[in-house]
Amino acid sequence: MDIQRDDQNLNQILLEETFYVLTKKNCVFKVRLTRQGLHLIKESELNFKEQVIPIRDIVGCRCLRSKKQSKRCVCQSITRSTSLEVVEETSGDLDVNDTSAYLYIYAYLFQDTKAASKKRERTIITLRFRSFDKFEDNNREAQRWRTIIKKLIKGDIVTNSTILEFSSSQKHRESRKLLVLCNPKSGSGRAKELFQDKVAPVLEEAEIPFDMYLTKHSNYAREFVRSNNLFQWTGIITVGGDGIFYEVLNGLFERSDWSEVIKSIPVGVIPGGSGNGLARSIAHYYGEPYLPSPTLPAALAIVRNHYAPMDLVRIETTTQIIFSFLSVGWGLLSDIDIESEKLRILGGQRFTIWSLARLIGLRSYGGKLWYLPAEVPLVDPKENLIFSNNIGSNTDLPTEVNLETKGRARVDSWYSANSRRSAYFSATGSSYQSTAEEAVADGGVNSSPQEKPRMYGPASQIPGLMAPVPSDWKCISGRFVLVHACYQSHLGGDLLFAPDATLNDGRIWLLIVQAGASRSQLLHFLLGLSTGAHATSKSFEGLVQLIPVNAFRIEPDMSEEGYMTVDGELVDYGPIQAEVFPSLCRVMVP
Ligand SMILES: Nc1ncnc2c1ncn2[C@@H]1O[C@H](COP(=O)(O)OP(=O)(O)OP(=O)(O)O)[C@@H](O)[C@H]1O
Numbered sequence: 001m002d003i004q005r006d007d008q009n010l011n012q013i014l015l016e017e018t019f020y021v022l023t024k025k026n027c028v029f030k031v032r033l034t035r036q037g038l039h040l041i042k043e044s045e046l047n048f049k050e051q052v053i054p055i056r057d058i059v060g061c062r063c064l065r066s067k068k069q070s071k072r073c074v075c076q077s078i079t080r081s082t083s084l085e086v087v088e089e090t091s092g093d094l095d096v097n098d099t100s101a102y103l104y105i106y107a108y109l110f111q112d113t114k115a116a117s118k119k120r121e122r123t124i125i126t127l128r129f130r131s132f133d134k135f136e137d138n139n140r141e142a143q144r145w146r147t148i149i150k151k152l153i154k155g156d157i158v159t160n161s162t163i164l165e166f167s168s169s170q171k172h173r174e175s176r177k178l179l180v181l182c183n184p185k186s187g188s189g190r191a192k193e194l195f196q197d198k199v200a201p202v203l204e205e206a207e208i209p210f211d212m213y214l215t216k217h218s219n220y221a222r223e224f225v226r227s228n229n230l231f232q233w234t235g236i237i238t239v240g241g242d243g244i245f246y247e248v249l250n251g252l253f254e255r256s257d258w259s260e261v262i263k264s265i266p267v268g269v270i271p272g273g274s275g276n277g278l279a280r281s282i283a284h285y286y287g288e289p290y291l292p293s294p295t296l297p298a299a300l301a302i303v304r305n306h307y308a309p310m311d312l313v314r315i316e317t318t319t320q321i322i323f324s325f326l327s328v329g330w331g332l333l334s335d336i337d338i339e340s341e342k343l344r345i346l347g348g349q350r351f352t353i354w355s356l357a358r359l360i361g362l363r364s365y366g367g368k369l370w371y372l373p374a375e376v377p378l379v380d381p382k383e384n385l386i387f388s389n390n391i392g393s394n395t396d397l398p399t400e401v402n403l404e405t406k407g408r409a410r411v412d413s414w415y416s417a418n419s420r421r422s423a424y425f426s427a428t429g430s431s432y433q434s435t436a437e438e439a440v441a442d443g444g445v446n447s448s449p450q451e452k453p454r455m456y457g458p459a460s461q462i463p464g465l466m467a468p469v470p471s472d473w474k475c476i477s478g479r480f481v482l483v484h485a486c487y488q489s490h491l492g493g494d495l496l497f498a499p500d501a502t503l504n505d506g507r508i509w510l511l512i513v514q515a516g517a518s519r520s521q522l523l524h525f526l527l528g529l530s531t532g533a534h535a536t537s538k539s540f541e542g543l544v545q546l547i548p549v550n551a552f553r554i555e556p557d558m559s560e561e562g563y564m565t566v567d568g569e570l571v572d573y574g575p576i577q578a579e580v581f582p583s584l585c586r587v588m589v590p
Pocket residue numbers: 183184185186187188215216217218219220239240241242243244245247272273274275276568569
């Protein structure tokens with residue numbers, strides 16, 4: 001019953017208007033706005049067709065006016081079609097003869113024709129309000145639609161009384177401002193361009209301002225978040241790989257006000273590095289198409305104002321405390337990650353080549369592994385694995401839809417609104433801080449790098465690293481090819497490590513491969529990591545264990561040398577322990 005009421009609520013008509021397509025005789029569109037989305041209902045003499053643009057696919061909308069046409073050159077063909085150019089209503093360049101108000105609605109439609117070809121397509125719907133003689137009246141109508149659409153995108157409650165409230169001249173004002181920290185050296189060194197070309201345009205469409213800082217050196221982002229007043233921003237975005245996110249996260253825990261910050265300021269990630277495990281995992285949990293445009297689900301996550309709690313893992317080594325969001329590694333996978341650094345120039349292929357090299361010169365490491373098995377799952381992972389809100393848009397919309405209200409005689413030859421080709425308007429108040437400029441907003445970033453900052457964060461619930469392990473922990477001792485823990489589904493863009501993991505399942509997924517496996521078995525295991533087959537296929541039984549745990553400790557044989565990594569970053573080789581803190585921070589999700 002509740003569901004039915006919800007459905008009715010979703011389909012309640014909030015706004016409705018009739019528009020016309022003047023190029024097609026007698027083609028009338030009824031456009032309705034409901035909590036579910038924008039309904040384009042085509043009514044012609046012969047048929048009736050409804051297409052819905054779900055609210056969750058809409059990133060933003062803006063009201064514009066048509067631009068004054070530049071004077072015709074005498075040599076210009078009079079038959080050349082003039083495309084509509086639009087400007088802000090405050091522009092001195094507007095066409096005063098056209099009193100229409102144009103509402104541009106930007107959407108990224110989810111298309112799920114075949115499971116293999118899920119994708120999002122950018123579409124612009126243009127509604128031309130022209131029923132009144134005066135621009136002010138047309139604009140009031142357009143602004144009313146814009147305000148309500150923006151409220152729905154943000155997830156605000158829209159009632160009949162709020163609609164009335166916004167039918168006056170009240171305009172939507174954006175209250176968000178983001179801090180963007182970009183590592184220009186990550187991946188192939190194109191993270192800044194990636195942000196400017198792929199993400200900034202979506203933020204502009206959503207009219208979300210941001211301040212962007214480029215990191216100048218390793219640990220820059222960490223120092224930045226540790227020492228600046230973060231409350232001037234409503235969210236922090238990292239652009240780069242998992243390394244820059246790791247810096248930001250640990251910088252947050254070096255603040256005495258960490259608890260308030262992680263509760264009130266969500267973090268988001270734009271994948272631009274060579275290791276993008278977190279971004280890939282978030283797209284996976286929410287059923288968002290990741291390839292060929294990995295930045296799009298991340299950009300949508302930022303504009304949608306949706307946050308989800310994420311587990312963090314507190315790591316203790318003999319020298320430091322770390323807060324980790326992705327992984328702890330010892331053995332084969334860490335060796336490949338760290339030692340292939342010297343082949344960086346090869347891009348992603350470095351991992352494949354070094355995997356083969358490491359299989360030929362296979363190593364194992366002696367030591368002890370203790371773990372505390374996870375109790376009954378906090379949530380059923382199967383229920384939670386893919387949480388997709390994607391309503392297939394069921395649309396066959398072109399990339400532009402231009403509709404107008406009936407009204408005054410046409411004053412221009414209309415069509416071709418902003419499209420993929422369009423230049424973007426600058427978002428109000430956004431700033432780019434170049435590498436040449438001082439990035440220090442509050443003057444604190446470069447202060448005393450020698451001083452080791454204190455790590456705050458929640459207190460450990462398990463005995464310290466040097467204390468005996470509790471009796472209910474299990475122990476495996478011997479030689480290991482690898483022990484790798486991960487708390488996300490994906491360890492990297494194409495490594496499906498823990499197929500059942502979710503953002504906040506309260507679990508660490510511990511992968512154990514003991515010595516004794518043949519090279520060919522290990523080759524199959526490494527190949528299986530790309531699809532998750534290592535965890536699901538029976539052929540790996542006895543070779544590979546994937547155990548959900550709440551905490552673990554590794555004590556390597558210190559007479560041997562090796563690598564240990566946390567979130568892909570090298571840490572001191574030696575005893576290490578980890579415990580999960582469920583839902584400790586909030587991340588932006590699509
Ligand atoms: N301006 C900079 N110059 C050099 N190194 C930087 C700079 N900014 C950040 N770093 C360091 O680069 C490291 C890797 O960053 P990131 O994860 O963003 O990219 P990546 O390509 O995925 O890296 P990797 O493949 O090494 O994990 C981080 O540990 C960070 O400390």
